[in-house]
Amino acid sequence: MNTINRYICIHGHFYQPPRENPWLEEIEVEESAFPFHDWNERVTAECYAPNAASRILGSDRRIIDIVNNYSNISFNFGPTLLSWLETHNPEVYSEILRADKDSLIKFSGHGSAIAQIYNHLIMPLACSRDKRTEIIWGIKDFVYRFGRIPEGMWLSETAVDIETLEMLAEHGIRFTILAPHQAKRIRGIGQQDWTYVTKETLHIGMPYLCILPSGKKIAIFFYNAVIGAEAAFGHLLDNGETFAKRMIDSFPQNTNDPYLLSIATDGETYGHHHRFADMALAYALHDIESKKSAQITVYGEYLEKYPPIHEVAIAENTSWSCIHGVKRWEDDCGCRAMYACLISDTSVCYLLSSGSTSQHNIKPWNQKWRKPLRGAIQWLSTELARIYEHEMEGLFHEPWTIRDAYGELIINRSYDAIIAFFSNHAKRTPNPQEITRCLKLLEMQKNSLFMQTSCGWFFDDLAGIETIQILMYACRAIQISRDITGVDLEPDFLDLLSKATSNLSTLGNGKDIYEKYVQTSIFDINRVAFQFAITSLIEGIPDTTQVSMYDIYCKTFEQAETGTIKLAVGHAQFRSKSTLKESRLMFAALHMGGHNFMGGIRPFSHEKEYEEIKEDIWIFYRKSDLPGMILQIDRHFDVHSYSLWHLFRDGKRKVLYNILDDVLLDIEYEYRQLYRRYSSLVTAMKELRISSPKALDFPVEYTLNRELITCIDAEMIDISKIAQILDDMNRSNFVPERKALSVHAGSAILRTLEKIAEDPTNLLLIIGVNRLFTLLAPLSLTLDLWACQNTYHRIGENICPLMKEQMNIGDENSKRWVMEYSTLGEYLGIRCSL
Incomplete structure (x- = not known):
């Protein structure tokens, strides 16, 4: 086969389940992700960041180049994950966006990034209006981040049906990606007779056209499932050269027809599931391009070069990770994960491989809980839809169109954006109370979609952290519904949940798990205010820490300290960013030494009442009467009295x-x-x-x-x-202390390199960091030099050509600079390009 017609496209589906507490919209600490704060942080360190600056090693095992893998592959990122990255790791986030812009140049105007439906629900199991919203929100999020209309869209778990493809085509999506077993039959475009195919007989080296009942069309690419499985579950990514050879060897021989080798896996395969697999990916692409053994491409470019000449009919209600179609997300079909991370009474995460049950004397698990869980969620979704439609019709002509448009506010929740939203869509100008009410209903619907996230059914048990998470979204939606209508859906929901049973008898059924792990996670505005009060107390000034869901304006804050006793009293304005609901609350916080805290929250009515309550407490403080202070706080804040355990x-x-x-x-x-x-x-x-x-x-x-x-x-x-x-x-x-010293030394080296980046010709800085390396060398520290190597590489790209030029004309300072800079490269494991 002529190598000019060999094309390779590697697709990474980068995604993490949404993990935010729905009442805070922040991820709380996840002990199972230690030493990181949470799993998003951990997977970013192991996968998303390394792929933005992946190393290519030479024969001497030193770095010869650092590349952004995202600019050389096709990829999609879950919108909820990108939103988290934008806030918590803006450097990696910006590199992902930059990679797409760079790829537009490399791939003839076609970007590496494609869109994804918004929050990873299973499309064939969703109702029509939910499918539509998922697609629209996914497109809106993509346009906001990448600044262009997406050509393709990833379907979660590649789960597909005709209605989903109709909606993708309706919204301008040109292609999607499926597994080969999801093709049912094919024929040449314009021909009458169909040929039924299997995953073994399907020609996967070209795109197909799917002509839909409406007459709309969408292209479908089918990835190579064999090589994808070897990469995801085997040892193919242990070596980049082996990976490249495996792909090249898979091309058909004795033909000059164009052929696309497409591989699709979870993006986390490259670094999180397989350590250093990002480097195998980088080297494989480098090897293929340098040897010109094939052309690297993305789906959009290939589709433009070689439009489909065959038509395909899909196998409906199928997916890439369930051989039974989409049963994995609604029934006990036998498909299960290799592990399950469970919430236990001791908050320990159990890691149970599929072969470990006999070792621990645990009976083989079943997933009979999936069907009643699906039934409960579907029932709740239907009830919430009925409430939403009824409550919104007074202010909007088309409530479901408004939900589609709400994707704009999820991206930008500024006050001005909210006012503009109502100005553009409402029948009339609403008052503040109506705005808050409508925003609550829209948040209720957002949580209704989030509670359908596929991860809740994917793993092995009802008590998995992913299932707990979707139940938290359900709880939040129920809470909003109850607040607006006075009707409580929770009892009926719990009755349905009680039919689902955990594989661990100690955890009980769905109702037990919900009451123990979901209801205890609820945070109302009073607990938010108490958090503010306590952190302000320990810092001695009003807490300025950003809270994702609230704007906090402290009006009064008074504090006193005697010995081990600290007291703070004040009031503040709290405004929800999602609903604009405002609450003015008074707080009292008392630290009695050690870990003993207490306090209370109550509505603020007027200054006179505030002064009277404050004085009642202050009288006992002046007398150093701790029991008296406690009694006064209990008396004035009897409804909302809290301790450290409520934070x-x-x-x-x-x-x-x-x-x-x-x-x-x-x-x-x-x-x-x-x-x-x-x-x-x-x-x-x-x-x-x-x-x-x-x-x-x-x-x-x-x-x-x-x-x-x-x-x-x-x-x-x-x-x-x-x-x-x-x-x-x-x-x-x-x-x-080598562990602590390694962390601090790595930070010190990075700080120095950042100074060098600001002043690259400062020879003393380079000499200083080299001396530090010399001192530390005998200690055999385990230094994390990843960020240092990135900075060194950037410095070299900018200054090395100039230094080389000056060195060649005999400049002594430049010669010394080059010598010291090369030495620094040796310490960092990078081959200097000079």
């Missing part, structure tokens, strides 16, 4: 770590005094080979380690002082 998970950590910081400062002070008095004695005993007591060893060793980290963290790193501390530790046979 958000992250709020609890913030408060406790603040307390711990004070404790550690006291301990470090005492250790430092012992160090000053006895360090010379301990050193002398060590040199005389006389055992020193552990009671003295520990504070001396601890203080030396703290001194070392303090020096490394300093803005101006004192190399001489670091050398002296290391010498002192060596003479006393003390070992540096």
